[in-house]
Amino acid sequence: MQTTEHPAAPLRLDADALSAWRDRRQTFARADAASRKSALDRSARHLRQQVLHTIHAAGLGHVGGDLSVADILTTLFEGVMTLDPQRPDWEERDRFILSKGHCAAALYGTLAACGFFSAERLAHFAADLSPLNGHPNRNKIPGVETNTGPLGHGLPVGVGCATAAQMAGQAWRTYVVLGDGELQEGSNWEAAMYAAHRKLDNLVAIVDRNRLQQGLPTEETNTLEPLADKWRAFGWQVHEVDGHDTAALYEAFTTPHPGQPRAVIAHTVKGKGVSFMENGVEWHHKVPSDAQYQAALAELGEA
Amino acid sequence: MSKADNSVGFDCRQAFADELTALAAADPRIVAVCNDSVGSSNLGGFRKAYPDRVINVGIAEQNMVGVAAGLANGGYKPFVCAASPFLTGRALEQIKADIVYAGFPVVLCGMSPGMAYGELGPTHHSIEDLAWMRATGDLTIAVPADPAQTRAVLRFAAASEKPIFLRVGRHKVPAVMPDDTAFTPGHAHVLREGSDVTLLAIGTMVSRALAAADHLAAEGVQARVINACSVKPLDEALVLTAARQTRGLVTVEEGVLHGGLGSAVAELLAQQHPTPMRMLGVDRLAPTGSTNFLLAHFGLTDDGIARAARELLAGTAR
Numbered sequence: 106m107q108t109t110e111h112p113a114a115p116l117r118l119d120a121d122a123l124s125a126w127r128d129r130r131q132t133f134a135r136a137d138a139a140s141r142k143s144a145l146d147r148s149a150r151h152l153r154q155q156v157l158h159t160i161h162a163a164g165l166g167h168v169g170g171d172l173s174v175a176d177i178l179t180t181l182f183e184g185v186m187t188l189d190p191q192r193p194d195w196e197e198r199d200r201f202i203l204s205k206g207h208c209a210a211a212l213y214g215t216l217a218a219c220g221f222f223s224a225e226r227l228a229h230f231a232a233d234l235s236p237l238n239g240h241p242n243r244n245k246i247p248g249v250e251t252n253t254g255p256l257g258h259g260l261p262v263g264v265g266c267a268t269a270a271q272m273a274g275q276a277w278r279t280y281v282v283l284g285d286g287e288l289q290e291g292s293n294w295e296a297a298m299y300a301a302h303r304k305l306d307n308l309v310a311i312v313d314r315n316r317l318q319q320g321l322p323t324e325e326t327n328t329l330e331p332l333a334d335k336w337r338a339f340g341w342q343v344h345e346v347d348g349h350d351t352a353a354l355y356e357a358f359t360t361p362h363p364g365q366p367r368a369v370i371a372h373t374v375k376g377k378g379v380s381f382m383e384n385g386v387e388w389h390h391k392v393p394s395d396a397q398y399q400a401a402l403a404e405l406g407e408a
Numbered sequence: 409m410s411k412a413d414n415s416v417g418f419d420c421r422q423a424f425a426d427e428l429t430a431l432a433a434a435d436p437r438i439v440a441v442c443n444d445s446v447g448s449s450n451l452g453g454f455r456k457a458y459p460d461r462v463i464n465v466g467i468a469e470q471n472m473v474g475v476a477a478g479l480a481n482g483g484y485k486p487f488v489c490a491a492s493p494f495l496t497g498r499a500l501e502q503i504k505a506d507i508v509y510a511g512f513p514v515v516l517c518g519m520s521p522g523m524a525y526g527e528l529g530p531t532h533h534s535i536e537d538l539a540w541m542r543a544t545g546d547l548t549i550a551v552p553a554d555p556a557q558t559r560a561v562l563r564f565a566a567a568s569e570k571p572i573f574l575r576v577g578r579h580k581v582p583a584v585m586p587d588d589t590a591f592t593p594g595h596a597h598v599l600r601e602g603s604d605v606t607l608l609a610i611g612t613m614v615s616r617a618l619a620a621a622d623h624l625a626a627e628g629v630q631a632r633v634i635n636a637c638s639v640k641p642l643d644e645a646l647v648l649t650a651a652r653q654t655r656g657l658v659t660v661e662e663g664v665l666h667g668g669l670g671s672a673v674a675e676l677l678a679q680q681h682p683t684p685m686r687m688l689g690v691d692r693l694a695p696t697g698s699t700n701f702l703l704a705h706f707g708l709t710d711d712g713i714a715r716a717a718r719e720l721l722a723g724t725a726r
Contacts, residue, residue, distance in 0.1 A: 196483060244511050250481055252510040255501055261471040262506055265478015265486075268463060272439075273483065292502075295471035302466075 108225035113234035116222035116246060123190050123220025126183075133184055138352060141184065145351035148218065149179040153378045154405050155214035155227065161398040163210075163230040165239070169388035171211035173315040173348070173373040174282060178215045180354040181280055190220045193247035197277045200250050200266045204259020205284035205313065206240040207390075213237055213246070221248040257290025259283060260310060264296045267308035267366070278307045280358070286318030289327045294339065300366040301340025308366040309358060310341070313348065315375035319389050336368040348373035379404055417580035417615075421450040421519065423555030424576045427562045428487060429454045432461065435566060437485040441476045443469055449489035449519050449576075469494050473502035473516075480512035485566065491525075492518030492534035492575060500540055507571045508545040515565040516573040521551075522612060522662030523690075524578035526699040535690045539667025541573045542640050548572040548593045549640040551661075551669075553614035554583045557637055560591040575611060579699050582615045584635065596643035602630035605717045606650040606657045610636050610669050612703075613660040613688075619710035624717055631717060642672045648681055656684035656720045660713055662703070665689040684724045686716040 133144055152175045160166030182188070186199040203212045210230055217224040229235040236245035240254030251262045263281035270277050283293065300308055314332070316323055323329050333343045342362045346353040348371025357369045375389075376382030379401040393401055432438040432454065440451055441463045455462045463479065465472045469490060476486040488495065495518050496503065507514045518537055525532035541549050548570060552558040558576060565572045584599060599614070600621050609617035614635045621631040632654055634646065650657060657677070659670035670687030677683045690706050703709060707716065 200481065242509075251477055251512075252505055255505050257470070258474060258502065258505055261474020261502070262478040262481065264471065265475035265480075266482050267478070268475060269479045269482020269484050272460065279478075292470035292474065295465070295468035296474065299465045299468065299471055299475070 108223070108228055110226065112229040112232040113236070116226060116236050118191060118247070119217070119220045119223040122217065122224065126190070126219045129183060141355065142352040145176070145179055145183055145355070148183045149176045149351065150378070150405055152179055152211065152214045152218065154402060155217070155224065156210050157393065157398060157401050157405070159210045159214060159227045159230045161393055162228050163232070164392055165231055165390070166210045166392065167207045167390045168393065169317065169375040169382060169385070169390075170205060170208040170284065170313065170315065172377045172379065172382065173375045174205070174208050174211050174313045175377070176349045176351050177282060177311055177313060177354060177371055178211055180351050180358060182215050182219055184355050185358045186280065187277065188219065190248065193221065197275055199277050200263070200279040202250050202253065202259040202263045202266075202279070202281045203241060204253055204256070204281055205287060206253030206259075209237075209239060209241050212241060212249070216246065216248040219248065222246070256284065256287035257292040260293050260296040263308060263310070264300045264305065267300065267305040268303060270307050271303065271305060278309070280309045280311065282311045282313060284318075285312055285314045285316065285323050285329060285332075286326070288312065288329055288332070297336065297339040297341065304364050305366045306361070306363050309369060310366065311369045311371055313373055314370050315373045317375045317384070317386050317389065321386065333370055336370070341366050341368040343368045343370060345370045345372065349377055417582040418555045419580055420552065420555050420558040420577040423558045424517070424562065425450040425453055427559040429457055431562060431566045432458055435485060437483060438566065439463055439479060439484050439486050441465065441472055441479065441486045441488045443467055443472045443490045443494065445490050445519065448491060449517070451489060469498035470502050473499040474506050476514045477506035477510055477512045480514050485513065487515040487517055487565075489517045489519060491532070492521035492537045493532055496534065496537040496540050504544050508547050512571060513569050514571050516571065518573060518575045520578040521575040522577070522579070523694055523699050523702045526697050526702045529696040530693040533694055535663045535694065537575070538639055538661070538663045538669065539671070542667055542672065546570065547640065548638070550574040550591060550637055551610040551639055552577070552637055553611055553635050554581050554585050556583060556585045556587050556589050557591065560589045561637070564591040577612055579612050581612055584615050584618060591637065593638050594641040594643055595638055596646045597635040597637070598632065598646070599635050600631065600633040602632035603654055604630045605721055606632045606634060606654045607660065607713060607717065608634045608636050608647070608650070608657055608669070608673060609660040610639060612662050613708060616708065616710045617660055617713055620713035620717065623710060623714040629717065629721065636669060639669050639672060642676065644676055647673055647676055651677055651681045651683040655724045656686070658686045658688060658713060658716045658720060660688045660708065662708060663689055665691050684720055686720045688713060688716055
């Protein structure tokens, strides 16, 4: 990736990328289910490649979780959410919050694919004074709704967004992606309780259930199971899916859930798509060597 | 010497509630966010007028502050109303990340701050709030001294595009500010001129500093009294002027000495105009007791302030 811009330069709309994203969205809207799935899978593969470029160039990042969440992000931004990258502050846009903010590289790749800014700027991920911080910052990055990084913050903010839409009688929806490990933070359950109390049927929480946290498997750290039962007990409608099946994700994100918030438990594989990273706890934030980077790209195929 | 009688005067929560309800009438974006604190925040009237604009998340402060950020994202103007020890302590990281760092114009209203809940013990004292909030990024901090100033801070906050933390006092205070007083960040008010010593106070301590100045005047000592409501940003020019024109400063606050108003003044003067100081406040977790007992225990009375001024002057040559 080459760019002539200064790392600290503000991010600007990428008209070409925006145009391409709009074309994909129009095609998507007219396509049959099989074509939709192949389009989402293609975009997800591209995002995974982008994540590897970004993290390899920066020399840091959280590659395992970036790869596990790639199909979720792609399905939302390529197929589900109502957005206008030309107007990131449009009042009635859908809101997306990446509560697992350490997977910023995957989010930035997704936003660049929508044209919020040029993919060339991904070369500045986590560079000194770059707007593309190691964790998302809404004041620097168009398309980012709130600042995340400390775990357990995204769902309360998402509940606030969904409450705002409910109070205003507006149709926009809020999607929050949570890491499974971060469900150990109690603030999530404060928010979960209140979301059900308010009957926020405009809110979807998506759990990237890759079963690994920074140091160990979740179940060896602080047992999350039975996870679906926990959400149900808090008053949520639960939808469990294969988190790498974009057709299943699309259905889970678009089927109405009147009177209740929805929790989508997306069963995923940390490091998905790169055999030697899959299910390896060390790939939480290990950076691939040059040889590993090339091997990973080869596995993911050509762009 | 007469002691200032703090069993009479005004509970700033009533002014807070009345002004917030009036502001909400003019601005449909205004909502109150609380943690089962409708009663303790005196929001009954607001709820009666605008039942759908009270977001009561229950006893869940982290969620409360996060929800306020989300409401701001969605176009509302949230006033978070909760007992100050729990708002600032329990939700400190949410205040840092979701409000200040994210830059949402949320109004954080710390109710019953200082040692207003004296009898309930150190868990319910909010003496650390100013230190915590001062350390947290670009957050305006206001400690109004009376009902009129409480109203003024609210009017400012309603129009502000930045986050603000204010203390809303429960302990009764006399009126010390004119009804039409305005709040401007970084602006302090000289309530009494004097050339010997400066008494710089906030909140419940302002009326006591004025009473202390009366005592000192009877002894021939002219004390300047400053209401430093804007703790952050501090009115640096006014503090420096006082440092140059008087022989020293006494800071007075109902809070810890480590990081509050006195610290802010000391940080400024140490670097720009070293000046003799006495800092009155709380230097440990406070014991349990009535508010008036605790204030006296830490010398936060008119007598205590006058004594500190005398000691300061005794130690400085003119």
